[in-house]
Amino acid sequence: MDSASVKKTLELQDAEITYYPTFFSKEQADIYFEVLRGTFPWQQDEITLFGKTYPQPRLTALFGNNGKSYSYSNITMQPHPFTPELLQIKTTIEKEVDAQFTTCLANLYRNGKDSNGWHSDDEKELGQNPIIASVSLGAPRFFHLKHNTNKTLKHKLLLEHGSLLLMQGKTQHFWQHQIPKTAKKIEERINLTFRIIA
Numbered sequence: 001m002d003s004a005s006v007k008k009t010l011e012l013q014d015a016e017i018t019y020y021p022t023f024f025s026k027e028q029a030d031i032y033f034e035v036l037r038g039t040f041p042w043q044q045d046e047i048t049l050f051g052k053t054y055p056q057p058r059l060t061a062l063f064g065n066n067g068k069s070y071s072y073s074n075i076t077m078q079p080h081p082f083t084p085e086l087l088q089i090k091t092t093i094e095k096e097v098d099a100q101f102t103t104c105l106a107n108l109y110r111n112g113k114d115s116n117g118w119h120s121d122d123e124k125e126l127g128q129n130p131i132i133a134s135v136s137l138g139a140p141r142f143f144h145l146k147h148n149t150n151k152t153l154k155h156k157l158l159l160e161h162g163s164l165l166l167m168q169g170k171t172q173h174f175w176q177h178q179i180p181k182t183a184k185k186i187e188e189r190i191n192l193t194f195r196i197i198a
């Protein structure tokens with residue numbers, strides 16, 4: 001079997017999550033990391049928490065093929081056109097996954113202090129049971145999951161360079177996820193979350 005299709009289904013209640021640890025080869029993932037790091041229009045947004053504004057603890061960039069904006073946590077982002085590499089990555093994913101993605105939210109975690117707080121990707125524009133395809137490039141980071149109502153249900157997964165994580169079905173109704181900060185001295189990580197915005 002080709003290493004791109006090695007996959008593991010997480011045995012989690014009320015979730016449909018699949019992890020492909022080696023979706024892209026190391027060589028391909030290295031190239032994507034360098035090109036995306038250097039060419040994306042990374043932006044620093046501000047988030048408002050309890051009436052106070054803070055710089056978001058990571059950089060982001062939004063890409064789309066239908067001009068639709070994406071809003072979360074009081075931020076509305078306007079899409080840039082897909083780049084050639086992003087289109088290549090999207091096409092590779094669409095050969096494995098039966099979905100046509102319209103949008104990609106990219107995150108750049110500059111070091112271990114950058115993070116992504118607990119949330120579900122349940123914005124209205126993503127539809128009822130959204131499918132989200134999440135590519136990781138660069139430094140590995142832990143991905144935490146917790147169930148909304150059953151506090152005993154939790155999971156941790158290391159998202160490796162060149163991996164793909166798929167979340168679908170009712171996952172966003174029942175689970176939240178985060179990328180926690182880490183005190184380890186670590187390098188940059190890029191995450192690409194492909195989504196469908198109708």
Ligand SMILES: O=C(O)CCC(=O)C(=O)O
Nearest residue numbers: 105107116121179191193
């Ligand atoms: O960086 C990650 O792996 C997760 C990103 C994420 O949850 C999001 O952008 O909604």
Ligand SMILES: [Fe+2]
Nearest residue numbers: 119120121177
């Ligand atoms: Fe998310």
